[in-house]
Amino acid sequence: MQPWTLIGVLTLLIAVPDALAVKSNDFKTCSQAGFCRRGRALSARALEAKSAWKSPYSVDVPSISITPDKAVFTAGVKSSLYPDIKFGLELRVHDDGVVRVRMDEVNGLRKRYNEAASWALISEPQISQDITWTAGKKDIRAKYGNNEVVVAFQPLKVSLFRGGKEQIVLNGQGLLHMEHFRTKAPAVTKTEAATPEEEEGVMEGSEDAQVVVEVNPRAWFEGDKEDDWWEERFSTWTDTKPKGPESLSIDISFPSHGTIYGIPQHATRLALPTTSGESPTFTDPYRLYNADVFEYLASSPMSLYGSIPVLHAHSADSTVGIFHAVGSETWIDVSHPSAKSTQTHWISESGILDVFLMPGPTPADIFAQYSRLTGTPALPPHWSLGYHQCRWNYISSDDVRTVQKRFDEEDMPVDVFWLDIEYAEEHKYFMWDQKSFPDPVDMTNDVAAVGRKMVVIIDPHLKRTSSYPAYQEASDRKVLVKPPSGEGEYEGWCWSGSSSWIDFFNPDSWDWWKSLFKTTESKSGWTWTSSTTDIHIWNDMNEPSVFNGPEISMPRDNVHYGGWEHRDIHNINGMLFSNLTSQAVQHRTDPPTRPFVLTRSFYAGSQRFGAMWTGDNLGTWEHMAAGIQMVLANGIAGMSFAGSDVGGFFGNPEPEMLVRWYQVGIFNPFLRAHAHIDTKRREPFLLEQPYKGIVKDLLRLRYTMLPVWYTAFRETSVTGVPVLRPHYVMFPKDPKGFDVDDQYFIGASGLLVKPITTKGATETTVYLAEDEVYYDYFSHHAYRGAAKGKEITVQAELHEVPLFVRGGSIVPTRERPRRSSPLMKRDPFTLRVALSKAGGARGELYLDDGESYAHQAGQFVWRGFSAEVGKKTVRVASRDLGAERKGEAVDGVALASYNPKNAFAETVGEVRVEKVVVLGLGGKPSSVTVEGGGELVWEYTAGVAASGKGEGVASVLTIKDPKVLVVKDWAIVIQL
Template sequence: MRAFCSLLLLAAVPAVLAVKTQDFKTCSQSAFCRRGRGLSARAQEASSSWVSPYSVDASTISIAPNLASFTAAVKSSLYPDIKFGLDVRIHDDGVVRVRMDEVDGLRKRYDGAASWALVAEPELSSKIRWSVGKADVRAKYGDKKDVEVVVAFNPLRVTLLQGGKEQVVLNGKGLLHMEHFRAKENSPKEEPAGESEQVVMQVNNRAWFEGDSEDEYWEEKFGSWTDSKPKGPESLSLDISFPNHGHVYGIPQHATRLSLPTTTGENAYYSEPYRLYNADVFEYLADSPMSLYGSIPVMHAHSAGSTVAIFNAVGSETWIDVAHPSPKSTETHWISESGILDVFIMPGPTPADIFAQYTRLTGTPALPAHWALGYHQCRWNYISSNDVRDVQKRFDMEDMPVDVFWLDIEYAEEHKYFIWDKKNFPDPVDMMHDVEDIGRKMVVIIDPHLKRTDNYPVYQEANERGLLVKSADGEKDYEGWCWSGSSAWIDFFNPNSWDWWKTLFKTLPQGDRWSWTDSTIDTYIWNDMNEPSVFNGPEISMPRDNVHHGGWEHRDIHNINGMLLHNLTSQAVMTRTDPPRRPFVLTRSFYAGSQRFGAMWTGDNLGTWEHMAAGVRMVLANNIGGFSFAGSDVGGFFGNPDSEMLVRWYQVGIFSPFFRAHAHIDTKRREPYLLDEPYKSIIRNVLRMRYSMLPVWYTAFRETSVTGLPVLRPHYVAFPHDEAGFAIDDQFFVGSSGLLVKPIVEKGATHTTVYLPEDQVYYDYFTHDVHRGASKGKSVTIQADLHKTPLLIRGGSIVPTRERPRRSSPLMKYDPFTLRIALSNQDVAHGELYLDDGETYSHRDGHFVWREFIAEKTEKKSKAVRISSRNLAAQKPGEAVDGVALTKYDGSNDFAKSMADVRVERVVIFGAATKPASVKMGDSELQWEYTQGVAASDKREGMASVLVIKDPGVSITSDWEIVVQA
């Protein structure tokens, strides 16, 4: 929701947006970014004569016994008296962690970013050994001993190689610079010159490396604000090169292309670096490297030969330049305001390996509640209890499914969150029960700013407990301005705030502690404004010199700050009940590891075609960043989209992991039932499509909760060797389902082109038309009239759906299934289905159903096809659930027993070569219909043959076989 909206009536949104760029810094307005880019410019100008001043003191190397870890002292030729420490370690899975910090400095640098992001301290390898040479330390490992890490001494340089080729290089360009802590009177410009030749050389070298003047070391102004910078300069510069990788992805959140464009050089796509600084950006541009609401400092580098990645565990503002010195290589320069060097190098070598390595560090996405994958209806604001009831009634009258209704800030009296405005919401619990009667839920917003007033118990308790963020003096509680007016902010870095915050969400009285008794256990939470957004603060945020628990300045932890709110809110919601139920928490601000706690959305987008397209790319980028449960506001937050745009946006939304419509308070009401025909009926069918595919989405989320593989997969993830697909970001695959989606994001489109990356048959989901790829990739034209989303099923896939229209997803629990079998060129197919109760954690105790469906020839040269179902959990017990490996799985568990009567009501086979002679299960002939068409094994295109097997009478939980005899 918009942070400081002027509440203007938005009749339309212009194509060229008026983002208030003056509210946010550019690199040239940020002193430490200027210094970092200046360093890079001097290095480029000096070219081959540029040498990094940092080197390893070989005499100090200490190798840990029986572990792949070593430490060493690092010195800088610019400042011989300043000490640095290097710590390099290799984890069990081959990930390399490189840390460097100032030792015995005047102050301590913030080193806690990784502790918030990591699920646990990684296990070090006990099998890998470091070898110390005259010029470097190195280690080889991997199944083929083809992975090598080399730490060069002078200058310090860290290289990951695979097969003898450089994959990742730290400080290869000599841009490493850790600005050490210093006393103000001993700044370089005040050092005596001329005392000796050595001093003169030292001063000259410092000017050559750092610049010849202090650039706002001790105080910095931006607009009317002054940052006191009491610790002085402490930025960190580091170049990270990928010499054999021409594409890089990640570092969400930015509204840009998936394959990140260049920011330096004559042909730079952007003149500014990518900025990671969680910010509340008004009307953000649809194509820009500007910072937005969240920051995940992870970057993938990809080529046809391998995928590698880095995770830079830093919590402060960071600017990143990207350059492509050749089509096959990438150079990046990371400039952070504060913190230590703490970089994790992930060796891959495949995208799947990278996702596994990254999520072993920061955690896999949480398996959401099943209902959370349904449709969410929101606006700023439903104005009363009766308004909510009326909206629900209209959805039911129009036979439109919906699972969740949302309340924005106007539900709260004077924006005192948790406290209902009883004038408009006199009966909140009764209202929620009315929504819950047919399995629906409510989500209510809880923002982090607290109204500073004694009649607000949440603020009063936080104040009395000393839990509020302090001003720069470290003594006075910080006061800023937000929706509540004069506001204070809870310091969630203070451990004393944690249990207290969780108690607030209890729905039963908690003795003398305040709790939210005017809510229910089916009330879930939306955390907005947690960048944090401060209306009267610099860059619409908190001053950097504010002080948090432990004495850390806000600048040190800014990008981590928002994550703590939704982490603790998630825990609070989960522990409202005993046993706990899965929480749902939506967050706007996020950091690495946020995927463990809930969902995110891309913020306050606009109702334009450009923003619709940008939202697709942004959601893909968040999936690459490990945060799969992502979506953009359907319809755009600002503006009044016309009916065509709204239809197309719903078609985008049903193929987003998080699916919510949301709108600004000054937009016209645009609930889908308000549209005229035919648009209303089209959207009704679109919504039903989402609900029919909930088994696909839930199965995909099970996979990401175990493996880390994203729910939405761009082409480089699904087909990592196909170079023609590396830059594609307007179409994607849904999990491992075989569904290929190409959303329409252009006005008036009736056709589109879809890229097929392989020599395989693809079937149009709706028309059953056959499209064929080629060994080197091929683009095909797909019909895309307004009622139709281009959606293809890859040959070789089996897609389970539920086709009964229902009002909400919990009402579908016992509905039968349809299996769509898309035969491959080789007349085979495979698919999966995962089910559990969708709300509790009983699946971690083995209470679930996980089935594999297979279509294959009965014999190698036979024309007969066997379709079978088997228990997949029994074969892969360690993969079965999120985060818990089962050593034994009981297929007759309680949940499976409860689903025993749920049947497969229809099997549809695309591409069968000939009309069957029989379709049998055992000795029983089944009912079926066959329509002649193109076979999967043909080379032709046209309408596919379709075999429909009617109600075979098989349970979704049991093993069975159907034989189609040609």
């Protein structure tokens, strides 16, 4: 570790923008990472050799074994390069069709890290009992349903087929290479220079320095020299590699799929651009290595704060996917040999091959298959879908109270106020700065008086001082990360100055960490008594960020529980921090309540624990656009509760940009405004008119649509289908939509949004993928798509955001302005019924208490709305979906225990529908009645056709206060 003086660190902390700004020498490129360099060189040799290239790995056929229940295939694997080194292959077919392929070194000198999947998976998957195995001379085949897995013997290749067509191929390009463990050969002493062949001839593991002169048969595959096998330097840091080379290379091809998505987090297009082959978009592979990238680029394959090694491969015929459970740094090259195929090359620093092949064949199937592996996103507390106001930093209790007062004076809704690191005394988290925050409990109670919450930051670094109980208890319990020696405590530098980091891989840290968040006194240790259950948590810097570490992170040769090096678990590290924090907040109360925890670093499975944001973005138009793409990519990898900071963390956006950013933000699942300590204050109430009024209307629009968002989150928490849905998810057979990533749908609501991310725009184009009518949400203008897709031009002045309701949708909203979302719990609803070109419509509304876990025991309201068109009538009706779908397995316990008269339903029993708006009727009604009741009050405005364009302003029927209850079945009959 580079030595640092206290003065140097303090200088760093004061001048953060200059010290941590993205520079070419801050982070590694592939050419600067020894194992990536070796992996790419392997690929280059294969490309040069062309058809002569052959993988040295093959199946040891006599070792093949299939369990008696035919569920598990195992076999030995040998390498022609190293006959004495043994590998083991295992293949399992899950009962949902997912295929798990594992390969590890057998009886090696050391053990490879094989626990990544145990952190990501929610349980051990169920194995299929319906497989037919067929063994041949060249391969063995597992047939199940319409799928088939083929394991070719020599060279080893694993292929997934569907309907006889190859979908996913492992080692089809012959780039599989598991660098086995070895002992370091002693230095060679010679009186004359050795030839390269002689130097390669030093026998591995020899006890002396004898030179064995032989031609190295391995050079064609591995290269002719040791390349950073035992030690690696980057800038001023040296990474000792006591285990030597242990990287894993594997090519994964998709012969029938020309577009791929996933492997977040990167600031780039949703459909991933190429990094190799002819004229690649990027020259470096996509990197998965969680890092604190200050002021990151808006278009780059650089690693960012989180890593999810999951990939979707898509075509008009089908979608397939893979999840590679590896926790170490990984680089992924992408190329397209043809317009209809994709090749990827995965190069990881350590770990085993543990790949899950997801057969699809639809995007919804992929989401379900991945969710069964790693879990669905947690259903968040309802209030967390409101507006979050943050900056680094609100400087005092009075500052917080003043900000809240100004929101109320301007009648702007807000649900959460945030505190960054300056709330804590000397950045000792949990401990309030008594000068600035002398009354944290009273301050929090003042905020909570109108239903609002607070979120404060808890970072993973602990200030190394005995006056800090959290550090002292962690030190006494010996649950801190160790230096390379494996003894004592690793010391690095972060906001707290000299710091140590909790090792959450150590089970002894778990209950202790959760105990710290208790708001009542404890005899067993320190607790956070100066907090309340209205305070929730922000986990930042958990990549981990270490100011004086290599690549602003922890040295790779640090030691964690079990003796594993940090290199083995780096990308998983941040997930464990937010996991334990989420559990801690959840169990502050009895019974537990839903926590809100925001994390910057994440891994596969992090969706189970809370929200994420896209980190330290810039206040630029490019970052505004990139934020949309990143949120979409995170969503398809499971992290649906995502958002980018409104306004950008850095900079002072002009009013136009800030307005446009709020238009982006209100259509993000997670809506937060945040800003750097050096920026000007930019709370929305500080804007001049007309900007202030526009933002106020936007925030109110977000709150109006909270029923849409909560219903979408409920579906995501059950199915795994993301809250924000790109075009390929909604229209998987439409190639024109595969690259669309600047517009998207919100859940299954039928709402299509196209935020504006360019300066000075007054109009934009929107892509409609189908021959259906789309209604402008505000003007009711009706646009008609086309069977083969169609672009329309729409107005987008500064006060306008292109928002459309897809024909055939019913959208429930709450139109009463409130200061916070909890105050809306008993407000009435408005239903927007957007008739399709065929005349019908569907919609859903899900409600529960928004805070507890009572919904898991059937305490909720789940309504389905429909509009059915007859010859002379339109019937708008409500029915109980909870009762209707009670037999479905997808909701498990919740639906099985559902009772329409459950306790929660009783609390909202008097909530009514106060307005129904029907768009697209063919003519003026003659009467509108509640079925079984009398005539209702209604107004009708005829539509206005746009001659020759197939579009125009839709007709609008407004039904006023039909007095129908949300929890009851009812029908409104419109007589034409």
